[in-house]
Amino acid sequence: MKTNNVILRAVVKLVVFIILTLAVYLFLSGHHSPGGGFIGGLVVAAALVLLFVSFDIETVRGAIPFDFKKVAALGAFISVTTGFGSLLFGEPFLSQTFAYFDLPFFGETELTTVTIFEAGVALVVVGVVVTIILSIVEDV
């Protein structure tokens, strides 16, 4: 019996964007509601894994040409270096700060340095999860 993935692929193409939107939402809402860098990263990773499962690795590689090891390394680099940022202002290592800004379109928004730190966390999670799964799958 020849397997047929048409329905799966059609659904995935649509669903992936919903999942990625959810991931962005989770990432940004982490400051005040459930969410954050770790979960956001995991959801992105889950979306990518779904793509890898429903299409083949080569196709997805072509569409998303990242080296996920480098993504993970970049994330760790961001997380660690944000810690040094506070040193420039005479604060102890890894001190975070926040402030409220009046941005056009968004209105009054709280911006914080934790977001940068969490972005690093998210990148590491995405990078590591995809790297591990891909290297196991490819080792056939």
Added chain:
Amino acid sequence: MYTVNLAIIIPFLAAMIVPIIYKRIKGIHVGWFVFLVSTALFLYLVSYIPNIASGETYLYTFEWIPSYNINFITYLDGLSLIFALLITGIGSLVTIYSIYYLSSEENLSHFYTYLLLFMGAMLGVVFSDNIMVLYVFWELTSISSFLLIAFWYHRKSSRDGAQKSLLITISGGFGMLVGFIMLYVMTGTMSIREMITTISGFHDHPLFIPAMLLILLGAFTKSAQYPFHIWLPTAMEAPTPVSAYLHSATMVKAGIYLVARFTPVFGGELTWFWVVTIVGIITLFWGSFNAIRQTDLKALLAYSTISQLGMIMSMIGISSVALRHGHSMNMVIYTQAAFAAIFHLINHSTFKGALFMVVGIVDHELGTRDIRRLGGLATLMPITFTISIIGSFSMAGLPPFNGFLSKEMFFTSILSVRELHFTSEVWMGLIPVVAWAASILTFVYCMIFVFKTFLGKYQEEKLEHPAHEAPFGMLFSPIVLGLFVILIFFFPNVLGNYVIKPAMYSIFPQLGAEDLGQHVSAWHGFNLELKMTIGVIVFGAFLFIFLRHWKGLYNWILPEKLSFNALYGNSLELIEKVSKIITNSYMTGHLRDYMVYIYIFFIIAVGGTLLNTKAFLFDIEQYSTVTEFEWLITIAMIIAAISMLLVKSRLTAILLNSVLGYGVSIFFVIFRAPDLALTQTVIETVTTVLFLAAYYFLPEWKKEDSKKRSKIVNGIVSVAVGVIFTTIALAVQNGKLFESISSFYENAYELAGATNIVNAILGDFRAFDTMLEVVVLLIAGLGVYTFIKLKARKGDNPLEDK
């Protein structure tokens, strides 16, 4: 601003940029960039000399981990300035030299990265006031030294030399760490300056002597003092610029720096005086005695470095007497030993640096540095010959070179020991005799260095390349150092007043400035010191001329199998063997065994704590009742768990396992922990995919055919783990073990601007944990990747055997 702190950071930043420059800019040698960095630092530090000379010091505090008393405090005073000038100054010269020495096919980006790493670490050692920060930089110098010795890592001898130096210096450093912690326990401060002011109250503390000895262990291993000196000759496998820089001019002097720095803390104690002086004298003698038998020029210089380091160490030991019994006036005379020590330290860096570079030139141009194959180079390499004359005559203590001045001062201070009546006169009188004998041997190996290499018969057939003078780039640095050797002889007091005297304030802060420092003069009358020098020349010349008649003594006195090297080799082998036996006894390769270890540890540690603290007593009455819905999920999970044991296919088991995981996340939803539920759901999804991916590689699922005994053990372990875990879950609410910490984080909105406390903890209050977890996750990911992608295929030759 934090200028001195920046001076430490700059080499590290530069080390990061080196690979980029090496890759992007092809036209200019990357060494010039390194040269620029170290010269800029050198000039910057030179600008401090006038202020430091007038007695000023600079203190910069940078709060790093204030909650643990660990702050990045730098302290720039006379003592640290001397070392910093040597580090950056010799560093610049060595860099120029290395540009011409190393072939452009070598991995230059690695070389210069390590070199800058070392420079930063070494500056950190001499500038740090906080002992913990000092320790970190201290070990970093050992690590960068390891990397540089193993630069030609394809050679087995390089790897062995690197390993030996790392093992010896790191274990000494570890002892030093313990000593530092003891000091902290005693004085309650991590700042060396504060220790100096408070230490007088702790001389009878039971930890005082152990702390002293442990710190000395660190200093002696680093400075290659007897019997830890064995790593230095093998470290000569490093490229010659590295030997000139790390293993003669700077890193090996870190131990001397430490002893000088801690003289105000421990000085005045008799134990300190005896240990430092005697170890120094033995090292002085042993190093010079062994240098004579070497046939490799670099090994000869290595032993001579050991010997000279011992000499400096013994002088610092003698000077500590000045701090005995408060500070009476007649003791002040002993401070001049410390003056001589620092003076000789600078002189040694100049002439030994030049000599190492000379050996490098000979090795580079002729392809060998074996004394037996060299000879008659004086006319073929006149400039090299001149530099080596300057260097080795200075080392032998002859005028008009700077070594003469410091050697005379060494004799003065060693003779002053006779007036101390710590023990019988015979023993006190023996110290100068041994030192004098060592000086004679020093004279002999200096003559060997010059005459066997440059005079005698030229034997071209034994050389790889015919002899010719080196290019100017390689000669430049040794010429500069050679000029210093002569200039210091003629103007020693410029150095003495502006550089050495301020350092004396740092070693003897308890003494007044007017008592310190002294006038150096080349002619000081026809006194005992001068007679000793004349004796050295006469006996030394005699021994050198009849060298071949008594050289055979060495094999008779020092058979190879009784040496410390043999001891080191044998113990290393034994340790490897024993640890292999121990490791193999529990590393069985069976997953089941590892699981048993982990769970037994869990049972003992957690179960033991529960029993010990009676935390397992809980009152089920106070908990809310279980609803029907919760019962339903629980029963579903129980069924899934039990049927997992009975199913026939692995796929079913994996799916049943995810039933458990999703069940838990439903519970999280019911109990109003949405973020946990979210995480659990996503994690469960990803792990299931991972499981399915690994599915392909797993063996067939069949009934396990294990022994009855291990089945019983498995059963007991599983039941015990289950019981303990359930007990924890039920007892966790009774709050017996720990205070609730939530009050600490309640005002997250005010402090972190976040209403989600969990994330405020993760990203702000305890961001350090999160940061480290992220790094661990990255390492784990890379680990999996390398295990799978880079595993050795069949037929690959293991690299280690080459």
